[in-house]
Amino acid sequence: MPVTPRTHWLRRTLPGPWFLVALAIALPAILAIGVVAGASFSPDTEVWPHLLEFVLPRVLSNTFWLVLGVAIITTILGTGLAWLTAVCEFPGRGIFAWALLLPLAIPGYVLGFVAIGLLEYAGPVQGFLREWLGPGGWLPPIRSRAGIIVVLSLTLYPYVYLVARSAFLTQGKRVLEVAQSVGFNSVQGFFKVALPMARPWIAGGVMLVVMETLADFGTVAVFNYDTLTTAIYHAWFGLFSVKAALQLASFLVLGVFIVVALEQWLRTRARYHPGKSPPGDRIRLGVRNRWLGFACCGLVLLLAFILPFTQLLIWAWRDVVGGGLDLRFWGFAWRSVSLSLTAAGTITVAALLLNYAMRLDPHPLSHLAGRIATLGYAMPGTVLAIGIFVPLAFVNNQLQAMLDFLFAANAPQLALQTGLATMLLAYLVRFLAVAHQPVAANMLRITPAIDESVRVLGVSGWAALRRVHFPMLRTGLLTAFALAFVDLMKEMPITLMTRPFGWETLAVRVFEMTSEGQWQQAALPACAIVLVGLLPVVILTRRSEHEA
């Protein structure tokens, strides 16, 4: 069975059929980003003056201060805690090392409503203080800019913590010894050597935090703190103006693009690989500092996880006793789980196909398609909801016109844009990157030499896929599915804006109850979301233990 070895010269300049697969997967992202970015070039004269006068000034300054505050606090918390658990030795270090990731499981909107429920004027903490210290407001109002900055920081710092910790772990103590050998003490060593070396990673983590903050909808909604995302939502449901929403979204996308560009630039700078020094030998802190380290880690863990989770459990328990575990609750839960499973499955398959497209046709255009397809992780859900809705509505209207023309009065009425399609496509764009990354990491392990050695042993085609590729990709596919599933369970803005009428998921239920101030009723669905959210924390912990 001889094969023709020479490839046609065109193959080198034009991409092959696998490029079309990559393009098809990237298409929703291209459309969404294109539609929204395009809106910024054609300001709408009807809504623009209104937005400019009443909405934008407040919303932009709110967004700006929120992002800045969260970025600063997460940098300090993430880096400091990472340094403590990676390089220093103090009581409980081994447990804190992974426990400090637990806040990842609590979405901002859950921590937000728990904090408000606990600390507002009518809440138990202030009530307790009044009882002991007399009447008056004993705490600054929680529903404030400072309040939401602290709450978001406590849920987002693990992004910085995770990357900073792995940077410090790979540097190891060797770096500090170098600093000490030229006469710096360990504190100076941290600022002169360890921190500058880890800076590209830390900055990358902070950029992720900034993206999440820009994308956040649920937390700011709980706090009634108007940012671009809530403005988009209100334009959508309050003004019923797709144009105004589109215009605001284009602003948000502009900000996101700047952050993405910064992040990409930082990533190229973080390319050098420091050698691994043996773990185990950490800095032994003095007695005072030892307990200071313990107190710092303990306080953050207490505020970000233990207290809110306990409160959540208490509320949920009261709700259960009051009959909260009724059929309605199981209805939301089932809707959430079935929707997330379906979407996660679709997204994982898309990630697998995208990876094969990029592997089998390593043409620059395929890689560009892959990059765009995975850019959606930076796009806020509110933006994607509009970005997918608008082109689908357009396609729908064209089809409807065609049907009306063909069948006149008997034509069936279409409503593509309000169906499941918008929601699933927006999910795909938003979470493809989450699923792509673990699959890509596993794909790298299947080196060309592995493929060749398998062929030499007489195994090729489907047999090679079944016996070598699939088993080697299995953990990556499972991780991809699990991570996408959890993110989908937590997802709020896309679901809110694009769900078919009457669809209620756990996250939607939390939103509805918290906007009415019904903390206790929101606790049970929130609890379910947090428990599911613990899954990726376990995966991350296992992975970082593997690294260390």
Next chain:
Amino acid sequence: MRLELDNVVQAYRKREVLQGISFRIEQGEIGCLLGPSGCGKTTVLRCIAGFEPVIAGQVITENTVISGPGFTVPPELRGIGMVFQDFSLLPHLNVLENVEFGLHFLPSAQRRERALETLASMGLSNTVDVYPHELSGGQQQRVALARALAPNPKLLLLDEPFSSLDSELRHRLSIEVRELLKERGTTTLMVTHDQQEAFSIADRIGVMLDGQLMQWDSAYQLYHEPANRFVADFIGRGVIVSGVVEDGGIRIGLGLLEGGSDKLTPGTVVDVLLRPDDIVHDDDSKLTARVCHKEFRGADILYTLCLDCGDHLYALVPSHHNHRVGEHIGVRLEADHVVTFPKYGDQKNPT
């Protein structure tokens, strides 16, 4: 199985990577391609395995052409075994499963039997249920070899099989592998950049440079009768000094080298290759040279000697003749093979 390459040409982006490679390995022989990195030796191996097409020439096993211009039998149908530089063991399979992987043409009972047999013959019986990442480098190498040998390939290709191992293990394994291959009678072609490895394994060695095969010969011939200056330079130590052809020999700064002048015109100036073993230390000799560097190597010492005329020489001397740097010692010429090259510039290049 006999392997023959007939004028094989391979090109990548219009640059010829192989410019007409021809050699032959007989049934049961072990051949080796030796050369600096980038000389094209791995490409030869990949052409034989079927991963690279040939542009001109033929690859022939027994009497069948398996590669020719516009014609390539796919690798999976060639029945050739191959061991890759990084071993390429499948990480999700244990040792036994890795070896069984290539035996898919057998029913499962026989498959297991054959795999266990092969592993046993290589001293791997106690690692059958271990996963590749738990093995040491040397064990991984053996498993890779077992996997390649289990289907009883008629031809085995080894791509830098020892390069990721430390030097002592490399030496021991290379001897072990030679014995194993000879016992099984497997025709083998190996690629390496390490000449000690080539010497200890191969029956025939090809020295390659820039996509060309400079010489295909035994180790002895390569060392003592290199075909050209590059081979002389690449294989072993030596210096090139200039000499004048006389009747019955060639005169160099140290005296007359007997022989090697038959086909040359007396009076011609030529370059002469002097190996360290062509210079014999003799305390009684009137001819002396100054020691300018010494390298203690255990059983012997490699002296670098400086002559008054400015030439350098190497002399390999038993280790109990311990002289200091700067001392003058007596030497004598004793070359069995006088190797000359046409004069090339006016260089004195110790290698």
